[in-house]
Each structure stands twice: as structure tokens, then as C-alpha cells.
Amino acid sequence: MFENLSEKLERSLKLLKGEGKITELNIAETLKDVRRALLDADVNYKTAKTFVDNVKDKAMGQNVLNAVKPGQMMIKIVHDELTELMGGATTDINIKNNPSIILIAGLQGSGKTTFTGKLANLLKTKRGKNPLLIAGDVYRPAAINQLQVLGQQVGVTVYTEEGSKDPVSIAKNGIKMAKDKGHDLIIIDTAGRLAIDEQMMDEIAAVKKAVNPNEILFVVDSMTGQDAVNTAKEFNDRLDFDGVVLTKLDGDTRGGAALSIRSVVNKPIKFVGTGEKLDALDVFHPSRMADRILGMGDIVSLVERAQEQFDAEEARKLQKKIAKNQFSFNDFLSQIQQIKKMGNLKDLAGMIPGMGKMMKDIDIDDNAFKSVEAIIYAMTPAERETPELINGSRRKRIADGSGTSIQEVNRLLKQFEDTRKMMKMMTGAGGKNMARMMGNMPLGKR
Incomplete structure (x- = not known):
């Protein structure tokens, strides 16, 4: 994850070593390299340009102390700007209501159903919740069975309706059962498509209107690069979701989606999937991710x-x-x-x-x-x-x-x-x- 970007940023920032102070002339080549590194990582073009402009403005406005070298100052500025680009602060999930309803959205193949199981596991083990999963994907043949298997693995009840093709009705009936059985958290898995279409958008919008969720999470495959950002924008225009989940960050991904998506849709990244196991789900911390991108590690995590x-x-x-x-x-x-x-x-x-x-x-x-x-x-x-x-x-x-x-x-x-x-x-x-x-x-x- 981010290996190529980390390497290129490190090489770019080395250009300032040996310089006595930051000037517009000596940071020009560094910023050019930084911008190229971001674009190579599949970061949105406008996002990369804004990022570099912000770094330049902050760098030129700094009074560099004698004890701090220009290269070190630039690393701090780039780190702070990366953190801000990815959202600044960690944003928690809204599960204050009883029961709280979380609606999961995304394209087919993005990892929605797997994430649903992972989220239930995380909120059960770390927040003490008693989740109910609702199988609302009525189109993909294996989706319901997959959710049932995941529910069994993490010890969580799964609500299904055999033969029903009405996701709104399934969601409503599942919520009623959750209230009757004393579940304090409801997670609804929804259908995805191979591409965005009106039927899909109308359907999930109807589910949203019917259940009035506390939280809508959009799940996106980070390996799809800029397509992930474009898809997120279209979903957000229709659903006005609350947060983004990036899956497959452990794969061979350039990381552009993680760096671009926050600035494009103005919604925080809340979780990242880091593996196939059911406990391979992390809360997203922008500052810690910036540490890792710049090769500083992540000792806190x-x-x-x-x-x-x-x-x-x-x-x-x-x-x-x-x-x-x-x-x-x-x-x-x-x-x-x-x-x-x-x-x-x-x-x-x-x-x-x-x-x-x-x-x-x-x-x-x-x-x-x-x-x-x-x-x-x-x-x-x-x-x-x-x-x-x-x-x-x-x-x-x-x-x-x-x-x-x-x-x-x-x-x-x-x-x-x-x-x-x-x-x-x-x-x-x-x-x-x-x-x-x-x-x-x-x-x-x-």
C-alpha cells in the first residue's frame, strides 16, 4: 500500500537537503516531483494541483528555525497537508440510537457483503453491540448465503426472506424483528451492480427513505483508482452518504482513491479494509496514514x-x-x-x-x-x-x-x-x- 508513492515522495523531499533556507527557486523542483508522484499514484488531477499549491503557500510563509533544516520543514508541511487532504481528524460512526441503522451501499464486487460482516464483528467485539444483519441484496445469487456464512462466523444473527425480491419490505421486516429481539444495531446489506444505473439508484434511495438510517456507508474498491472516486461522487449525489469505506488497501493499489475521495465528495473515510480475515478492518486515521505514506511508520496502530x-x-x-x-x-x-x-x-x-x-x-x-x-x-x-x-x-x-x-x-x-x-x-x-x-x-x- 502506497509503496511507490512513499518512495517517490521521499526522493522528492531529498532535493532540499543541504539548502540553507526555503525559497521559491529551490522548492520548485521538489514540488514538481511531488505533483508527479501524486499523479502517478492515480490522485485526481485537480486534487494534486491544489495540494501542491497549498504546500507551496505554506512553505513560503514559514520562518525556518536554525535548528530545523528546510528538508525537515517541508516533510512536516507535506505531512500536515496529506493529513488535511484525507480529512484531518478521525470521524466516528454514528451508532448512538437504539437501535442504530447502518445502510451499506456500493457497486457489485467492491466488498460490500464482506465489509458488512467485518463491521458487525468490529462493533460487536469492540463496542459491545448486538447487531442484526439484513440480507437486502436480492439479485446476486450468492449474496444471501455469503452473509449467512459471515454471520455464523462472527456469531451474529442474519435476517433473510426466502424468495422475496422487495428490498424495502425486507429491510422494514428486518428492523421490526431487530426491535422485537432487542438488537441495538442493524446493518443492511444492499444490492450492487457492475455499473451505476437508474434502477439501482432508485432502489437504494427507496430503501433509505423507508428505513431512515443513522449512517450510510459507501464501500469502494480502492484498486479501481479514479473510477472509485467518480463512482463515489455519483452515489453521493443521490444518497448523500455519511462516510466512505476503502476495501483492498492491502492489495497492489496506488492509493489515489484514498488521497482523492475526501476532497472530491467532501465526506470522510471512516474505515479501511486491510485483508481478507474478518478482523482485518481498521478505523481510518488520516494522520497515521500520512505517517505511513511518508515512511514514518504507525507505532500507535x-x-x-x-x-x-x-x-x-x-x-x-x-x-x-x-x-x-x-x-x-x-x-x-x-x-x-x-x-x-x-x-x-x-x-x-x-x-x-x-x-x-x-x-x-x-x-x-x-x-x-x-x-x-x-x-x-x-x-x-x-x-x-x-x-x-x-x-x-x-x-x-x-x-x-x-x-x-x-x-x-x-x-x-x-x-x-x-x-x-x-x-x-x-x-x-x-x-x-x-x-x-x-x-x-x-x-x-x-
């Missing part, structure tokens, strides 16, 4: 994800085991599971300042720990608790059982033992050493 998986009692138990040199493969396996729950590994690495660039050419996927887990699962319970039991014959059995080689088993055992010794020496800094151990694992390939 990384810490928040870690805290979601952090168990204070388990941490205390683990610290005691480390102090007694009793850290086992079962403990190690538990740490791996917590890291995997935090999200895509390459995405997590990109949140660490400077790591995004370093990881650019390294391929890390969700199966990065697969061979390590396979080796541990091939051990007996006694071997996991007491690795010292693993002799030559046991190593061969573990290698055969895990589909790996004896060399891989030996490497893991050595890394594990080295890390355990380090943890014993530095009791209380177990997390730091665990991170170092993870860094030594063969997770990526160039």
Missing part, C-alpha cells in the same frame, strides 16, 4: 493491535517462567498465535518507522510461520515442555512428521535455546528478546 491481543495475567505467568528458565515451545507457539492475530505480517512491519522501505522487496505472507508451527506440532507434549529431550532420533521423527528437514529442526532448536538463554539473562525484557527471535526466523524471501 501497532501498539493498539498488540494491546488487543495482550493478556496481563498470561504475561505475568510468562515472566515467571522466563525467570526460572522454563520458557517452552508451548509458550513460543502461544506468542506466534498472538502475533498472527494482529494482522498481515508485512503490514505490521510497515508500521515500524523505517521498516516499510526495508521490507519492500521481501515477500512475507500469512503462512510465514507455517514451517515453524509444523515443527512444533510434530513434537510430543513432553518435548514441547522440555526441549532438552529432543535427541537425534527424535529430531528425525519431528522432521518427517512436519514435512521439513533435520537442518530446519536443528536451526529452530538452536534459535530457541539461544533466545531462552538471552531471556534468562535479561528477565523482564522478554518481549524485546522475543521480537529479536522473531527477527531471526526465516520468514521472508527475496
